[in-house]
Amino acid sequence: MPTEAEDNCLKAIYQLAGDGTRATTAALADLLSIAPASVTGMLKKLSHADPPWIDYQKHHGALLTSHGRTRALEIIRHHRLIELFLHRILGYRWDEVHSEAEKLEHAISETFEDRIAAVLGDPDFDPHGHPIPRKDGTLPRRVDTGLVDLEPGDEALVSRVSDHDPEMLQYLASIGVGPGVRLRVLERSPFDGPLMLQIGKDPTVRAFGMRLASAIRVREVGEEDTCPS
Amino acid sequence: MPTEAEDNCLKAIYQLAGDGTRATTAALADLLSIAPASVTGMLKKLSHADPPWIDYQKHHGALLTSHGRTRALEIIRHHRLIELFLHRILGYRWDEVHSEAEKLEHAISETFEDRIAAVLGDPDFDPHGHPIPRKDGTLPRRVDTGLVDLEPGDEALVSRVSDHDPEMLQYLASIGVGPGVRLRVLERSPFDGPLMLQIGKDPTVRAFGMRLASAIRVREVGEEDTCPS
């Protein structure tokens, strides 16, 4: 069983190398908020384990082995189940759940995982709309696209929202944006300008800057609503 | 904020020095399952903190300062709230809760503590009948005595049960013994021999050896039932 630091590193590699491109030392250092030299050390350790968690080549970053991927998905399952649990059972706001889950994901047992999954009815998505990996390592799939890809006139449902900036989440909650909410794009300013849009049934027109808009992914209206929250 | 190891040490000192006698290095080493030399190191660190957590004198063990006592009670509050939470909300058996709580008590935030306390209705006792320290550092009190002090003919309610041996807890659960359950002592064999007794409405007569009996404390029948489980 990996240590907590190793688990965090595997999770980070999963995030950065999900699409097959190798996770670089610098990107990992940035994501984990540690020095690049420390990352190099971790990568060496993870790749020399038996069986190895990652495929690491000096100066060319790292990629998860299937063994490492399995482990990363386990931790992400923990994290997202805990987030949903905190939100649904303990009444946490969705901007509060991430940091608490970040600690708890390493502390809970398999039993705890199973019990909260049962209490929550084996859910597919966390409060931000991210898929919760299943015990067999598969991921619930839902087709979605970036909010930024919509054209004026388009309508869509919020599919998921990046959970890394609590302030952003708080703002989004305050204007009624969350998984399952309908958005209608009115206008898109040129040169990566802001998106003007309406939220749900609220007639107010809101401007979404690029940073905000790119934190949101949407799916087609009418798709079966498997969302939580 | 103390580290996890420090917290565990404070908790251990609380357990051993609750009655004013100083906690010895050897007893702490035994309770924490670490070498005596390691305990000496911890004690030095805890006593040199500002403000100090403990009063430590070389070769004469340690005593909590009020500062250290406050901290120990905080952790015990975490532990016992989590135990009750696991039992009541997640359906853990009472012999399963201790080890899970042992890890979780260090991982949860103040917020988490407050939310589960609220969900549980600010409970006074954990699933084994141990008092849950309040946020102000006071302890719910309930007068009880050792089961071993009862005389033949006496009846009493189970007040609390030591939670350190899961096998014992499992056995007790299997024969229907838990906080709030009525016991009737039929016979006490001489020379620390076993206690013969009846449990609840079950007419079966059970023999309780000394180890088992001394893990159980009882209170008078008819006392207001503030017990959990």
Place this chain on the structure above:
DNA sequence: TCGGCACTTTAGGCGCACCTAATTATATAT
């Protein structure tokens, strides 16, 4: 009152997870 034993502390060491500073490899631009 003094020897011996049990208990405690000191000394020194190890692995982990981090750090900074210095070095080396790779990729890029000329």
Place this chain on the structure above:
DNA sequence: ATATATAATTAGGTGCGCCTAAAGTGCCGA
């Protein structure tokens, strides 16, 4: 093709939490 900028690695160091082995204290009984 080579110099240079950028990124990555190595070298060496820190604090923590533990360890073992050796040395020191305190106490009790003869």
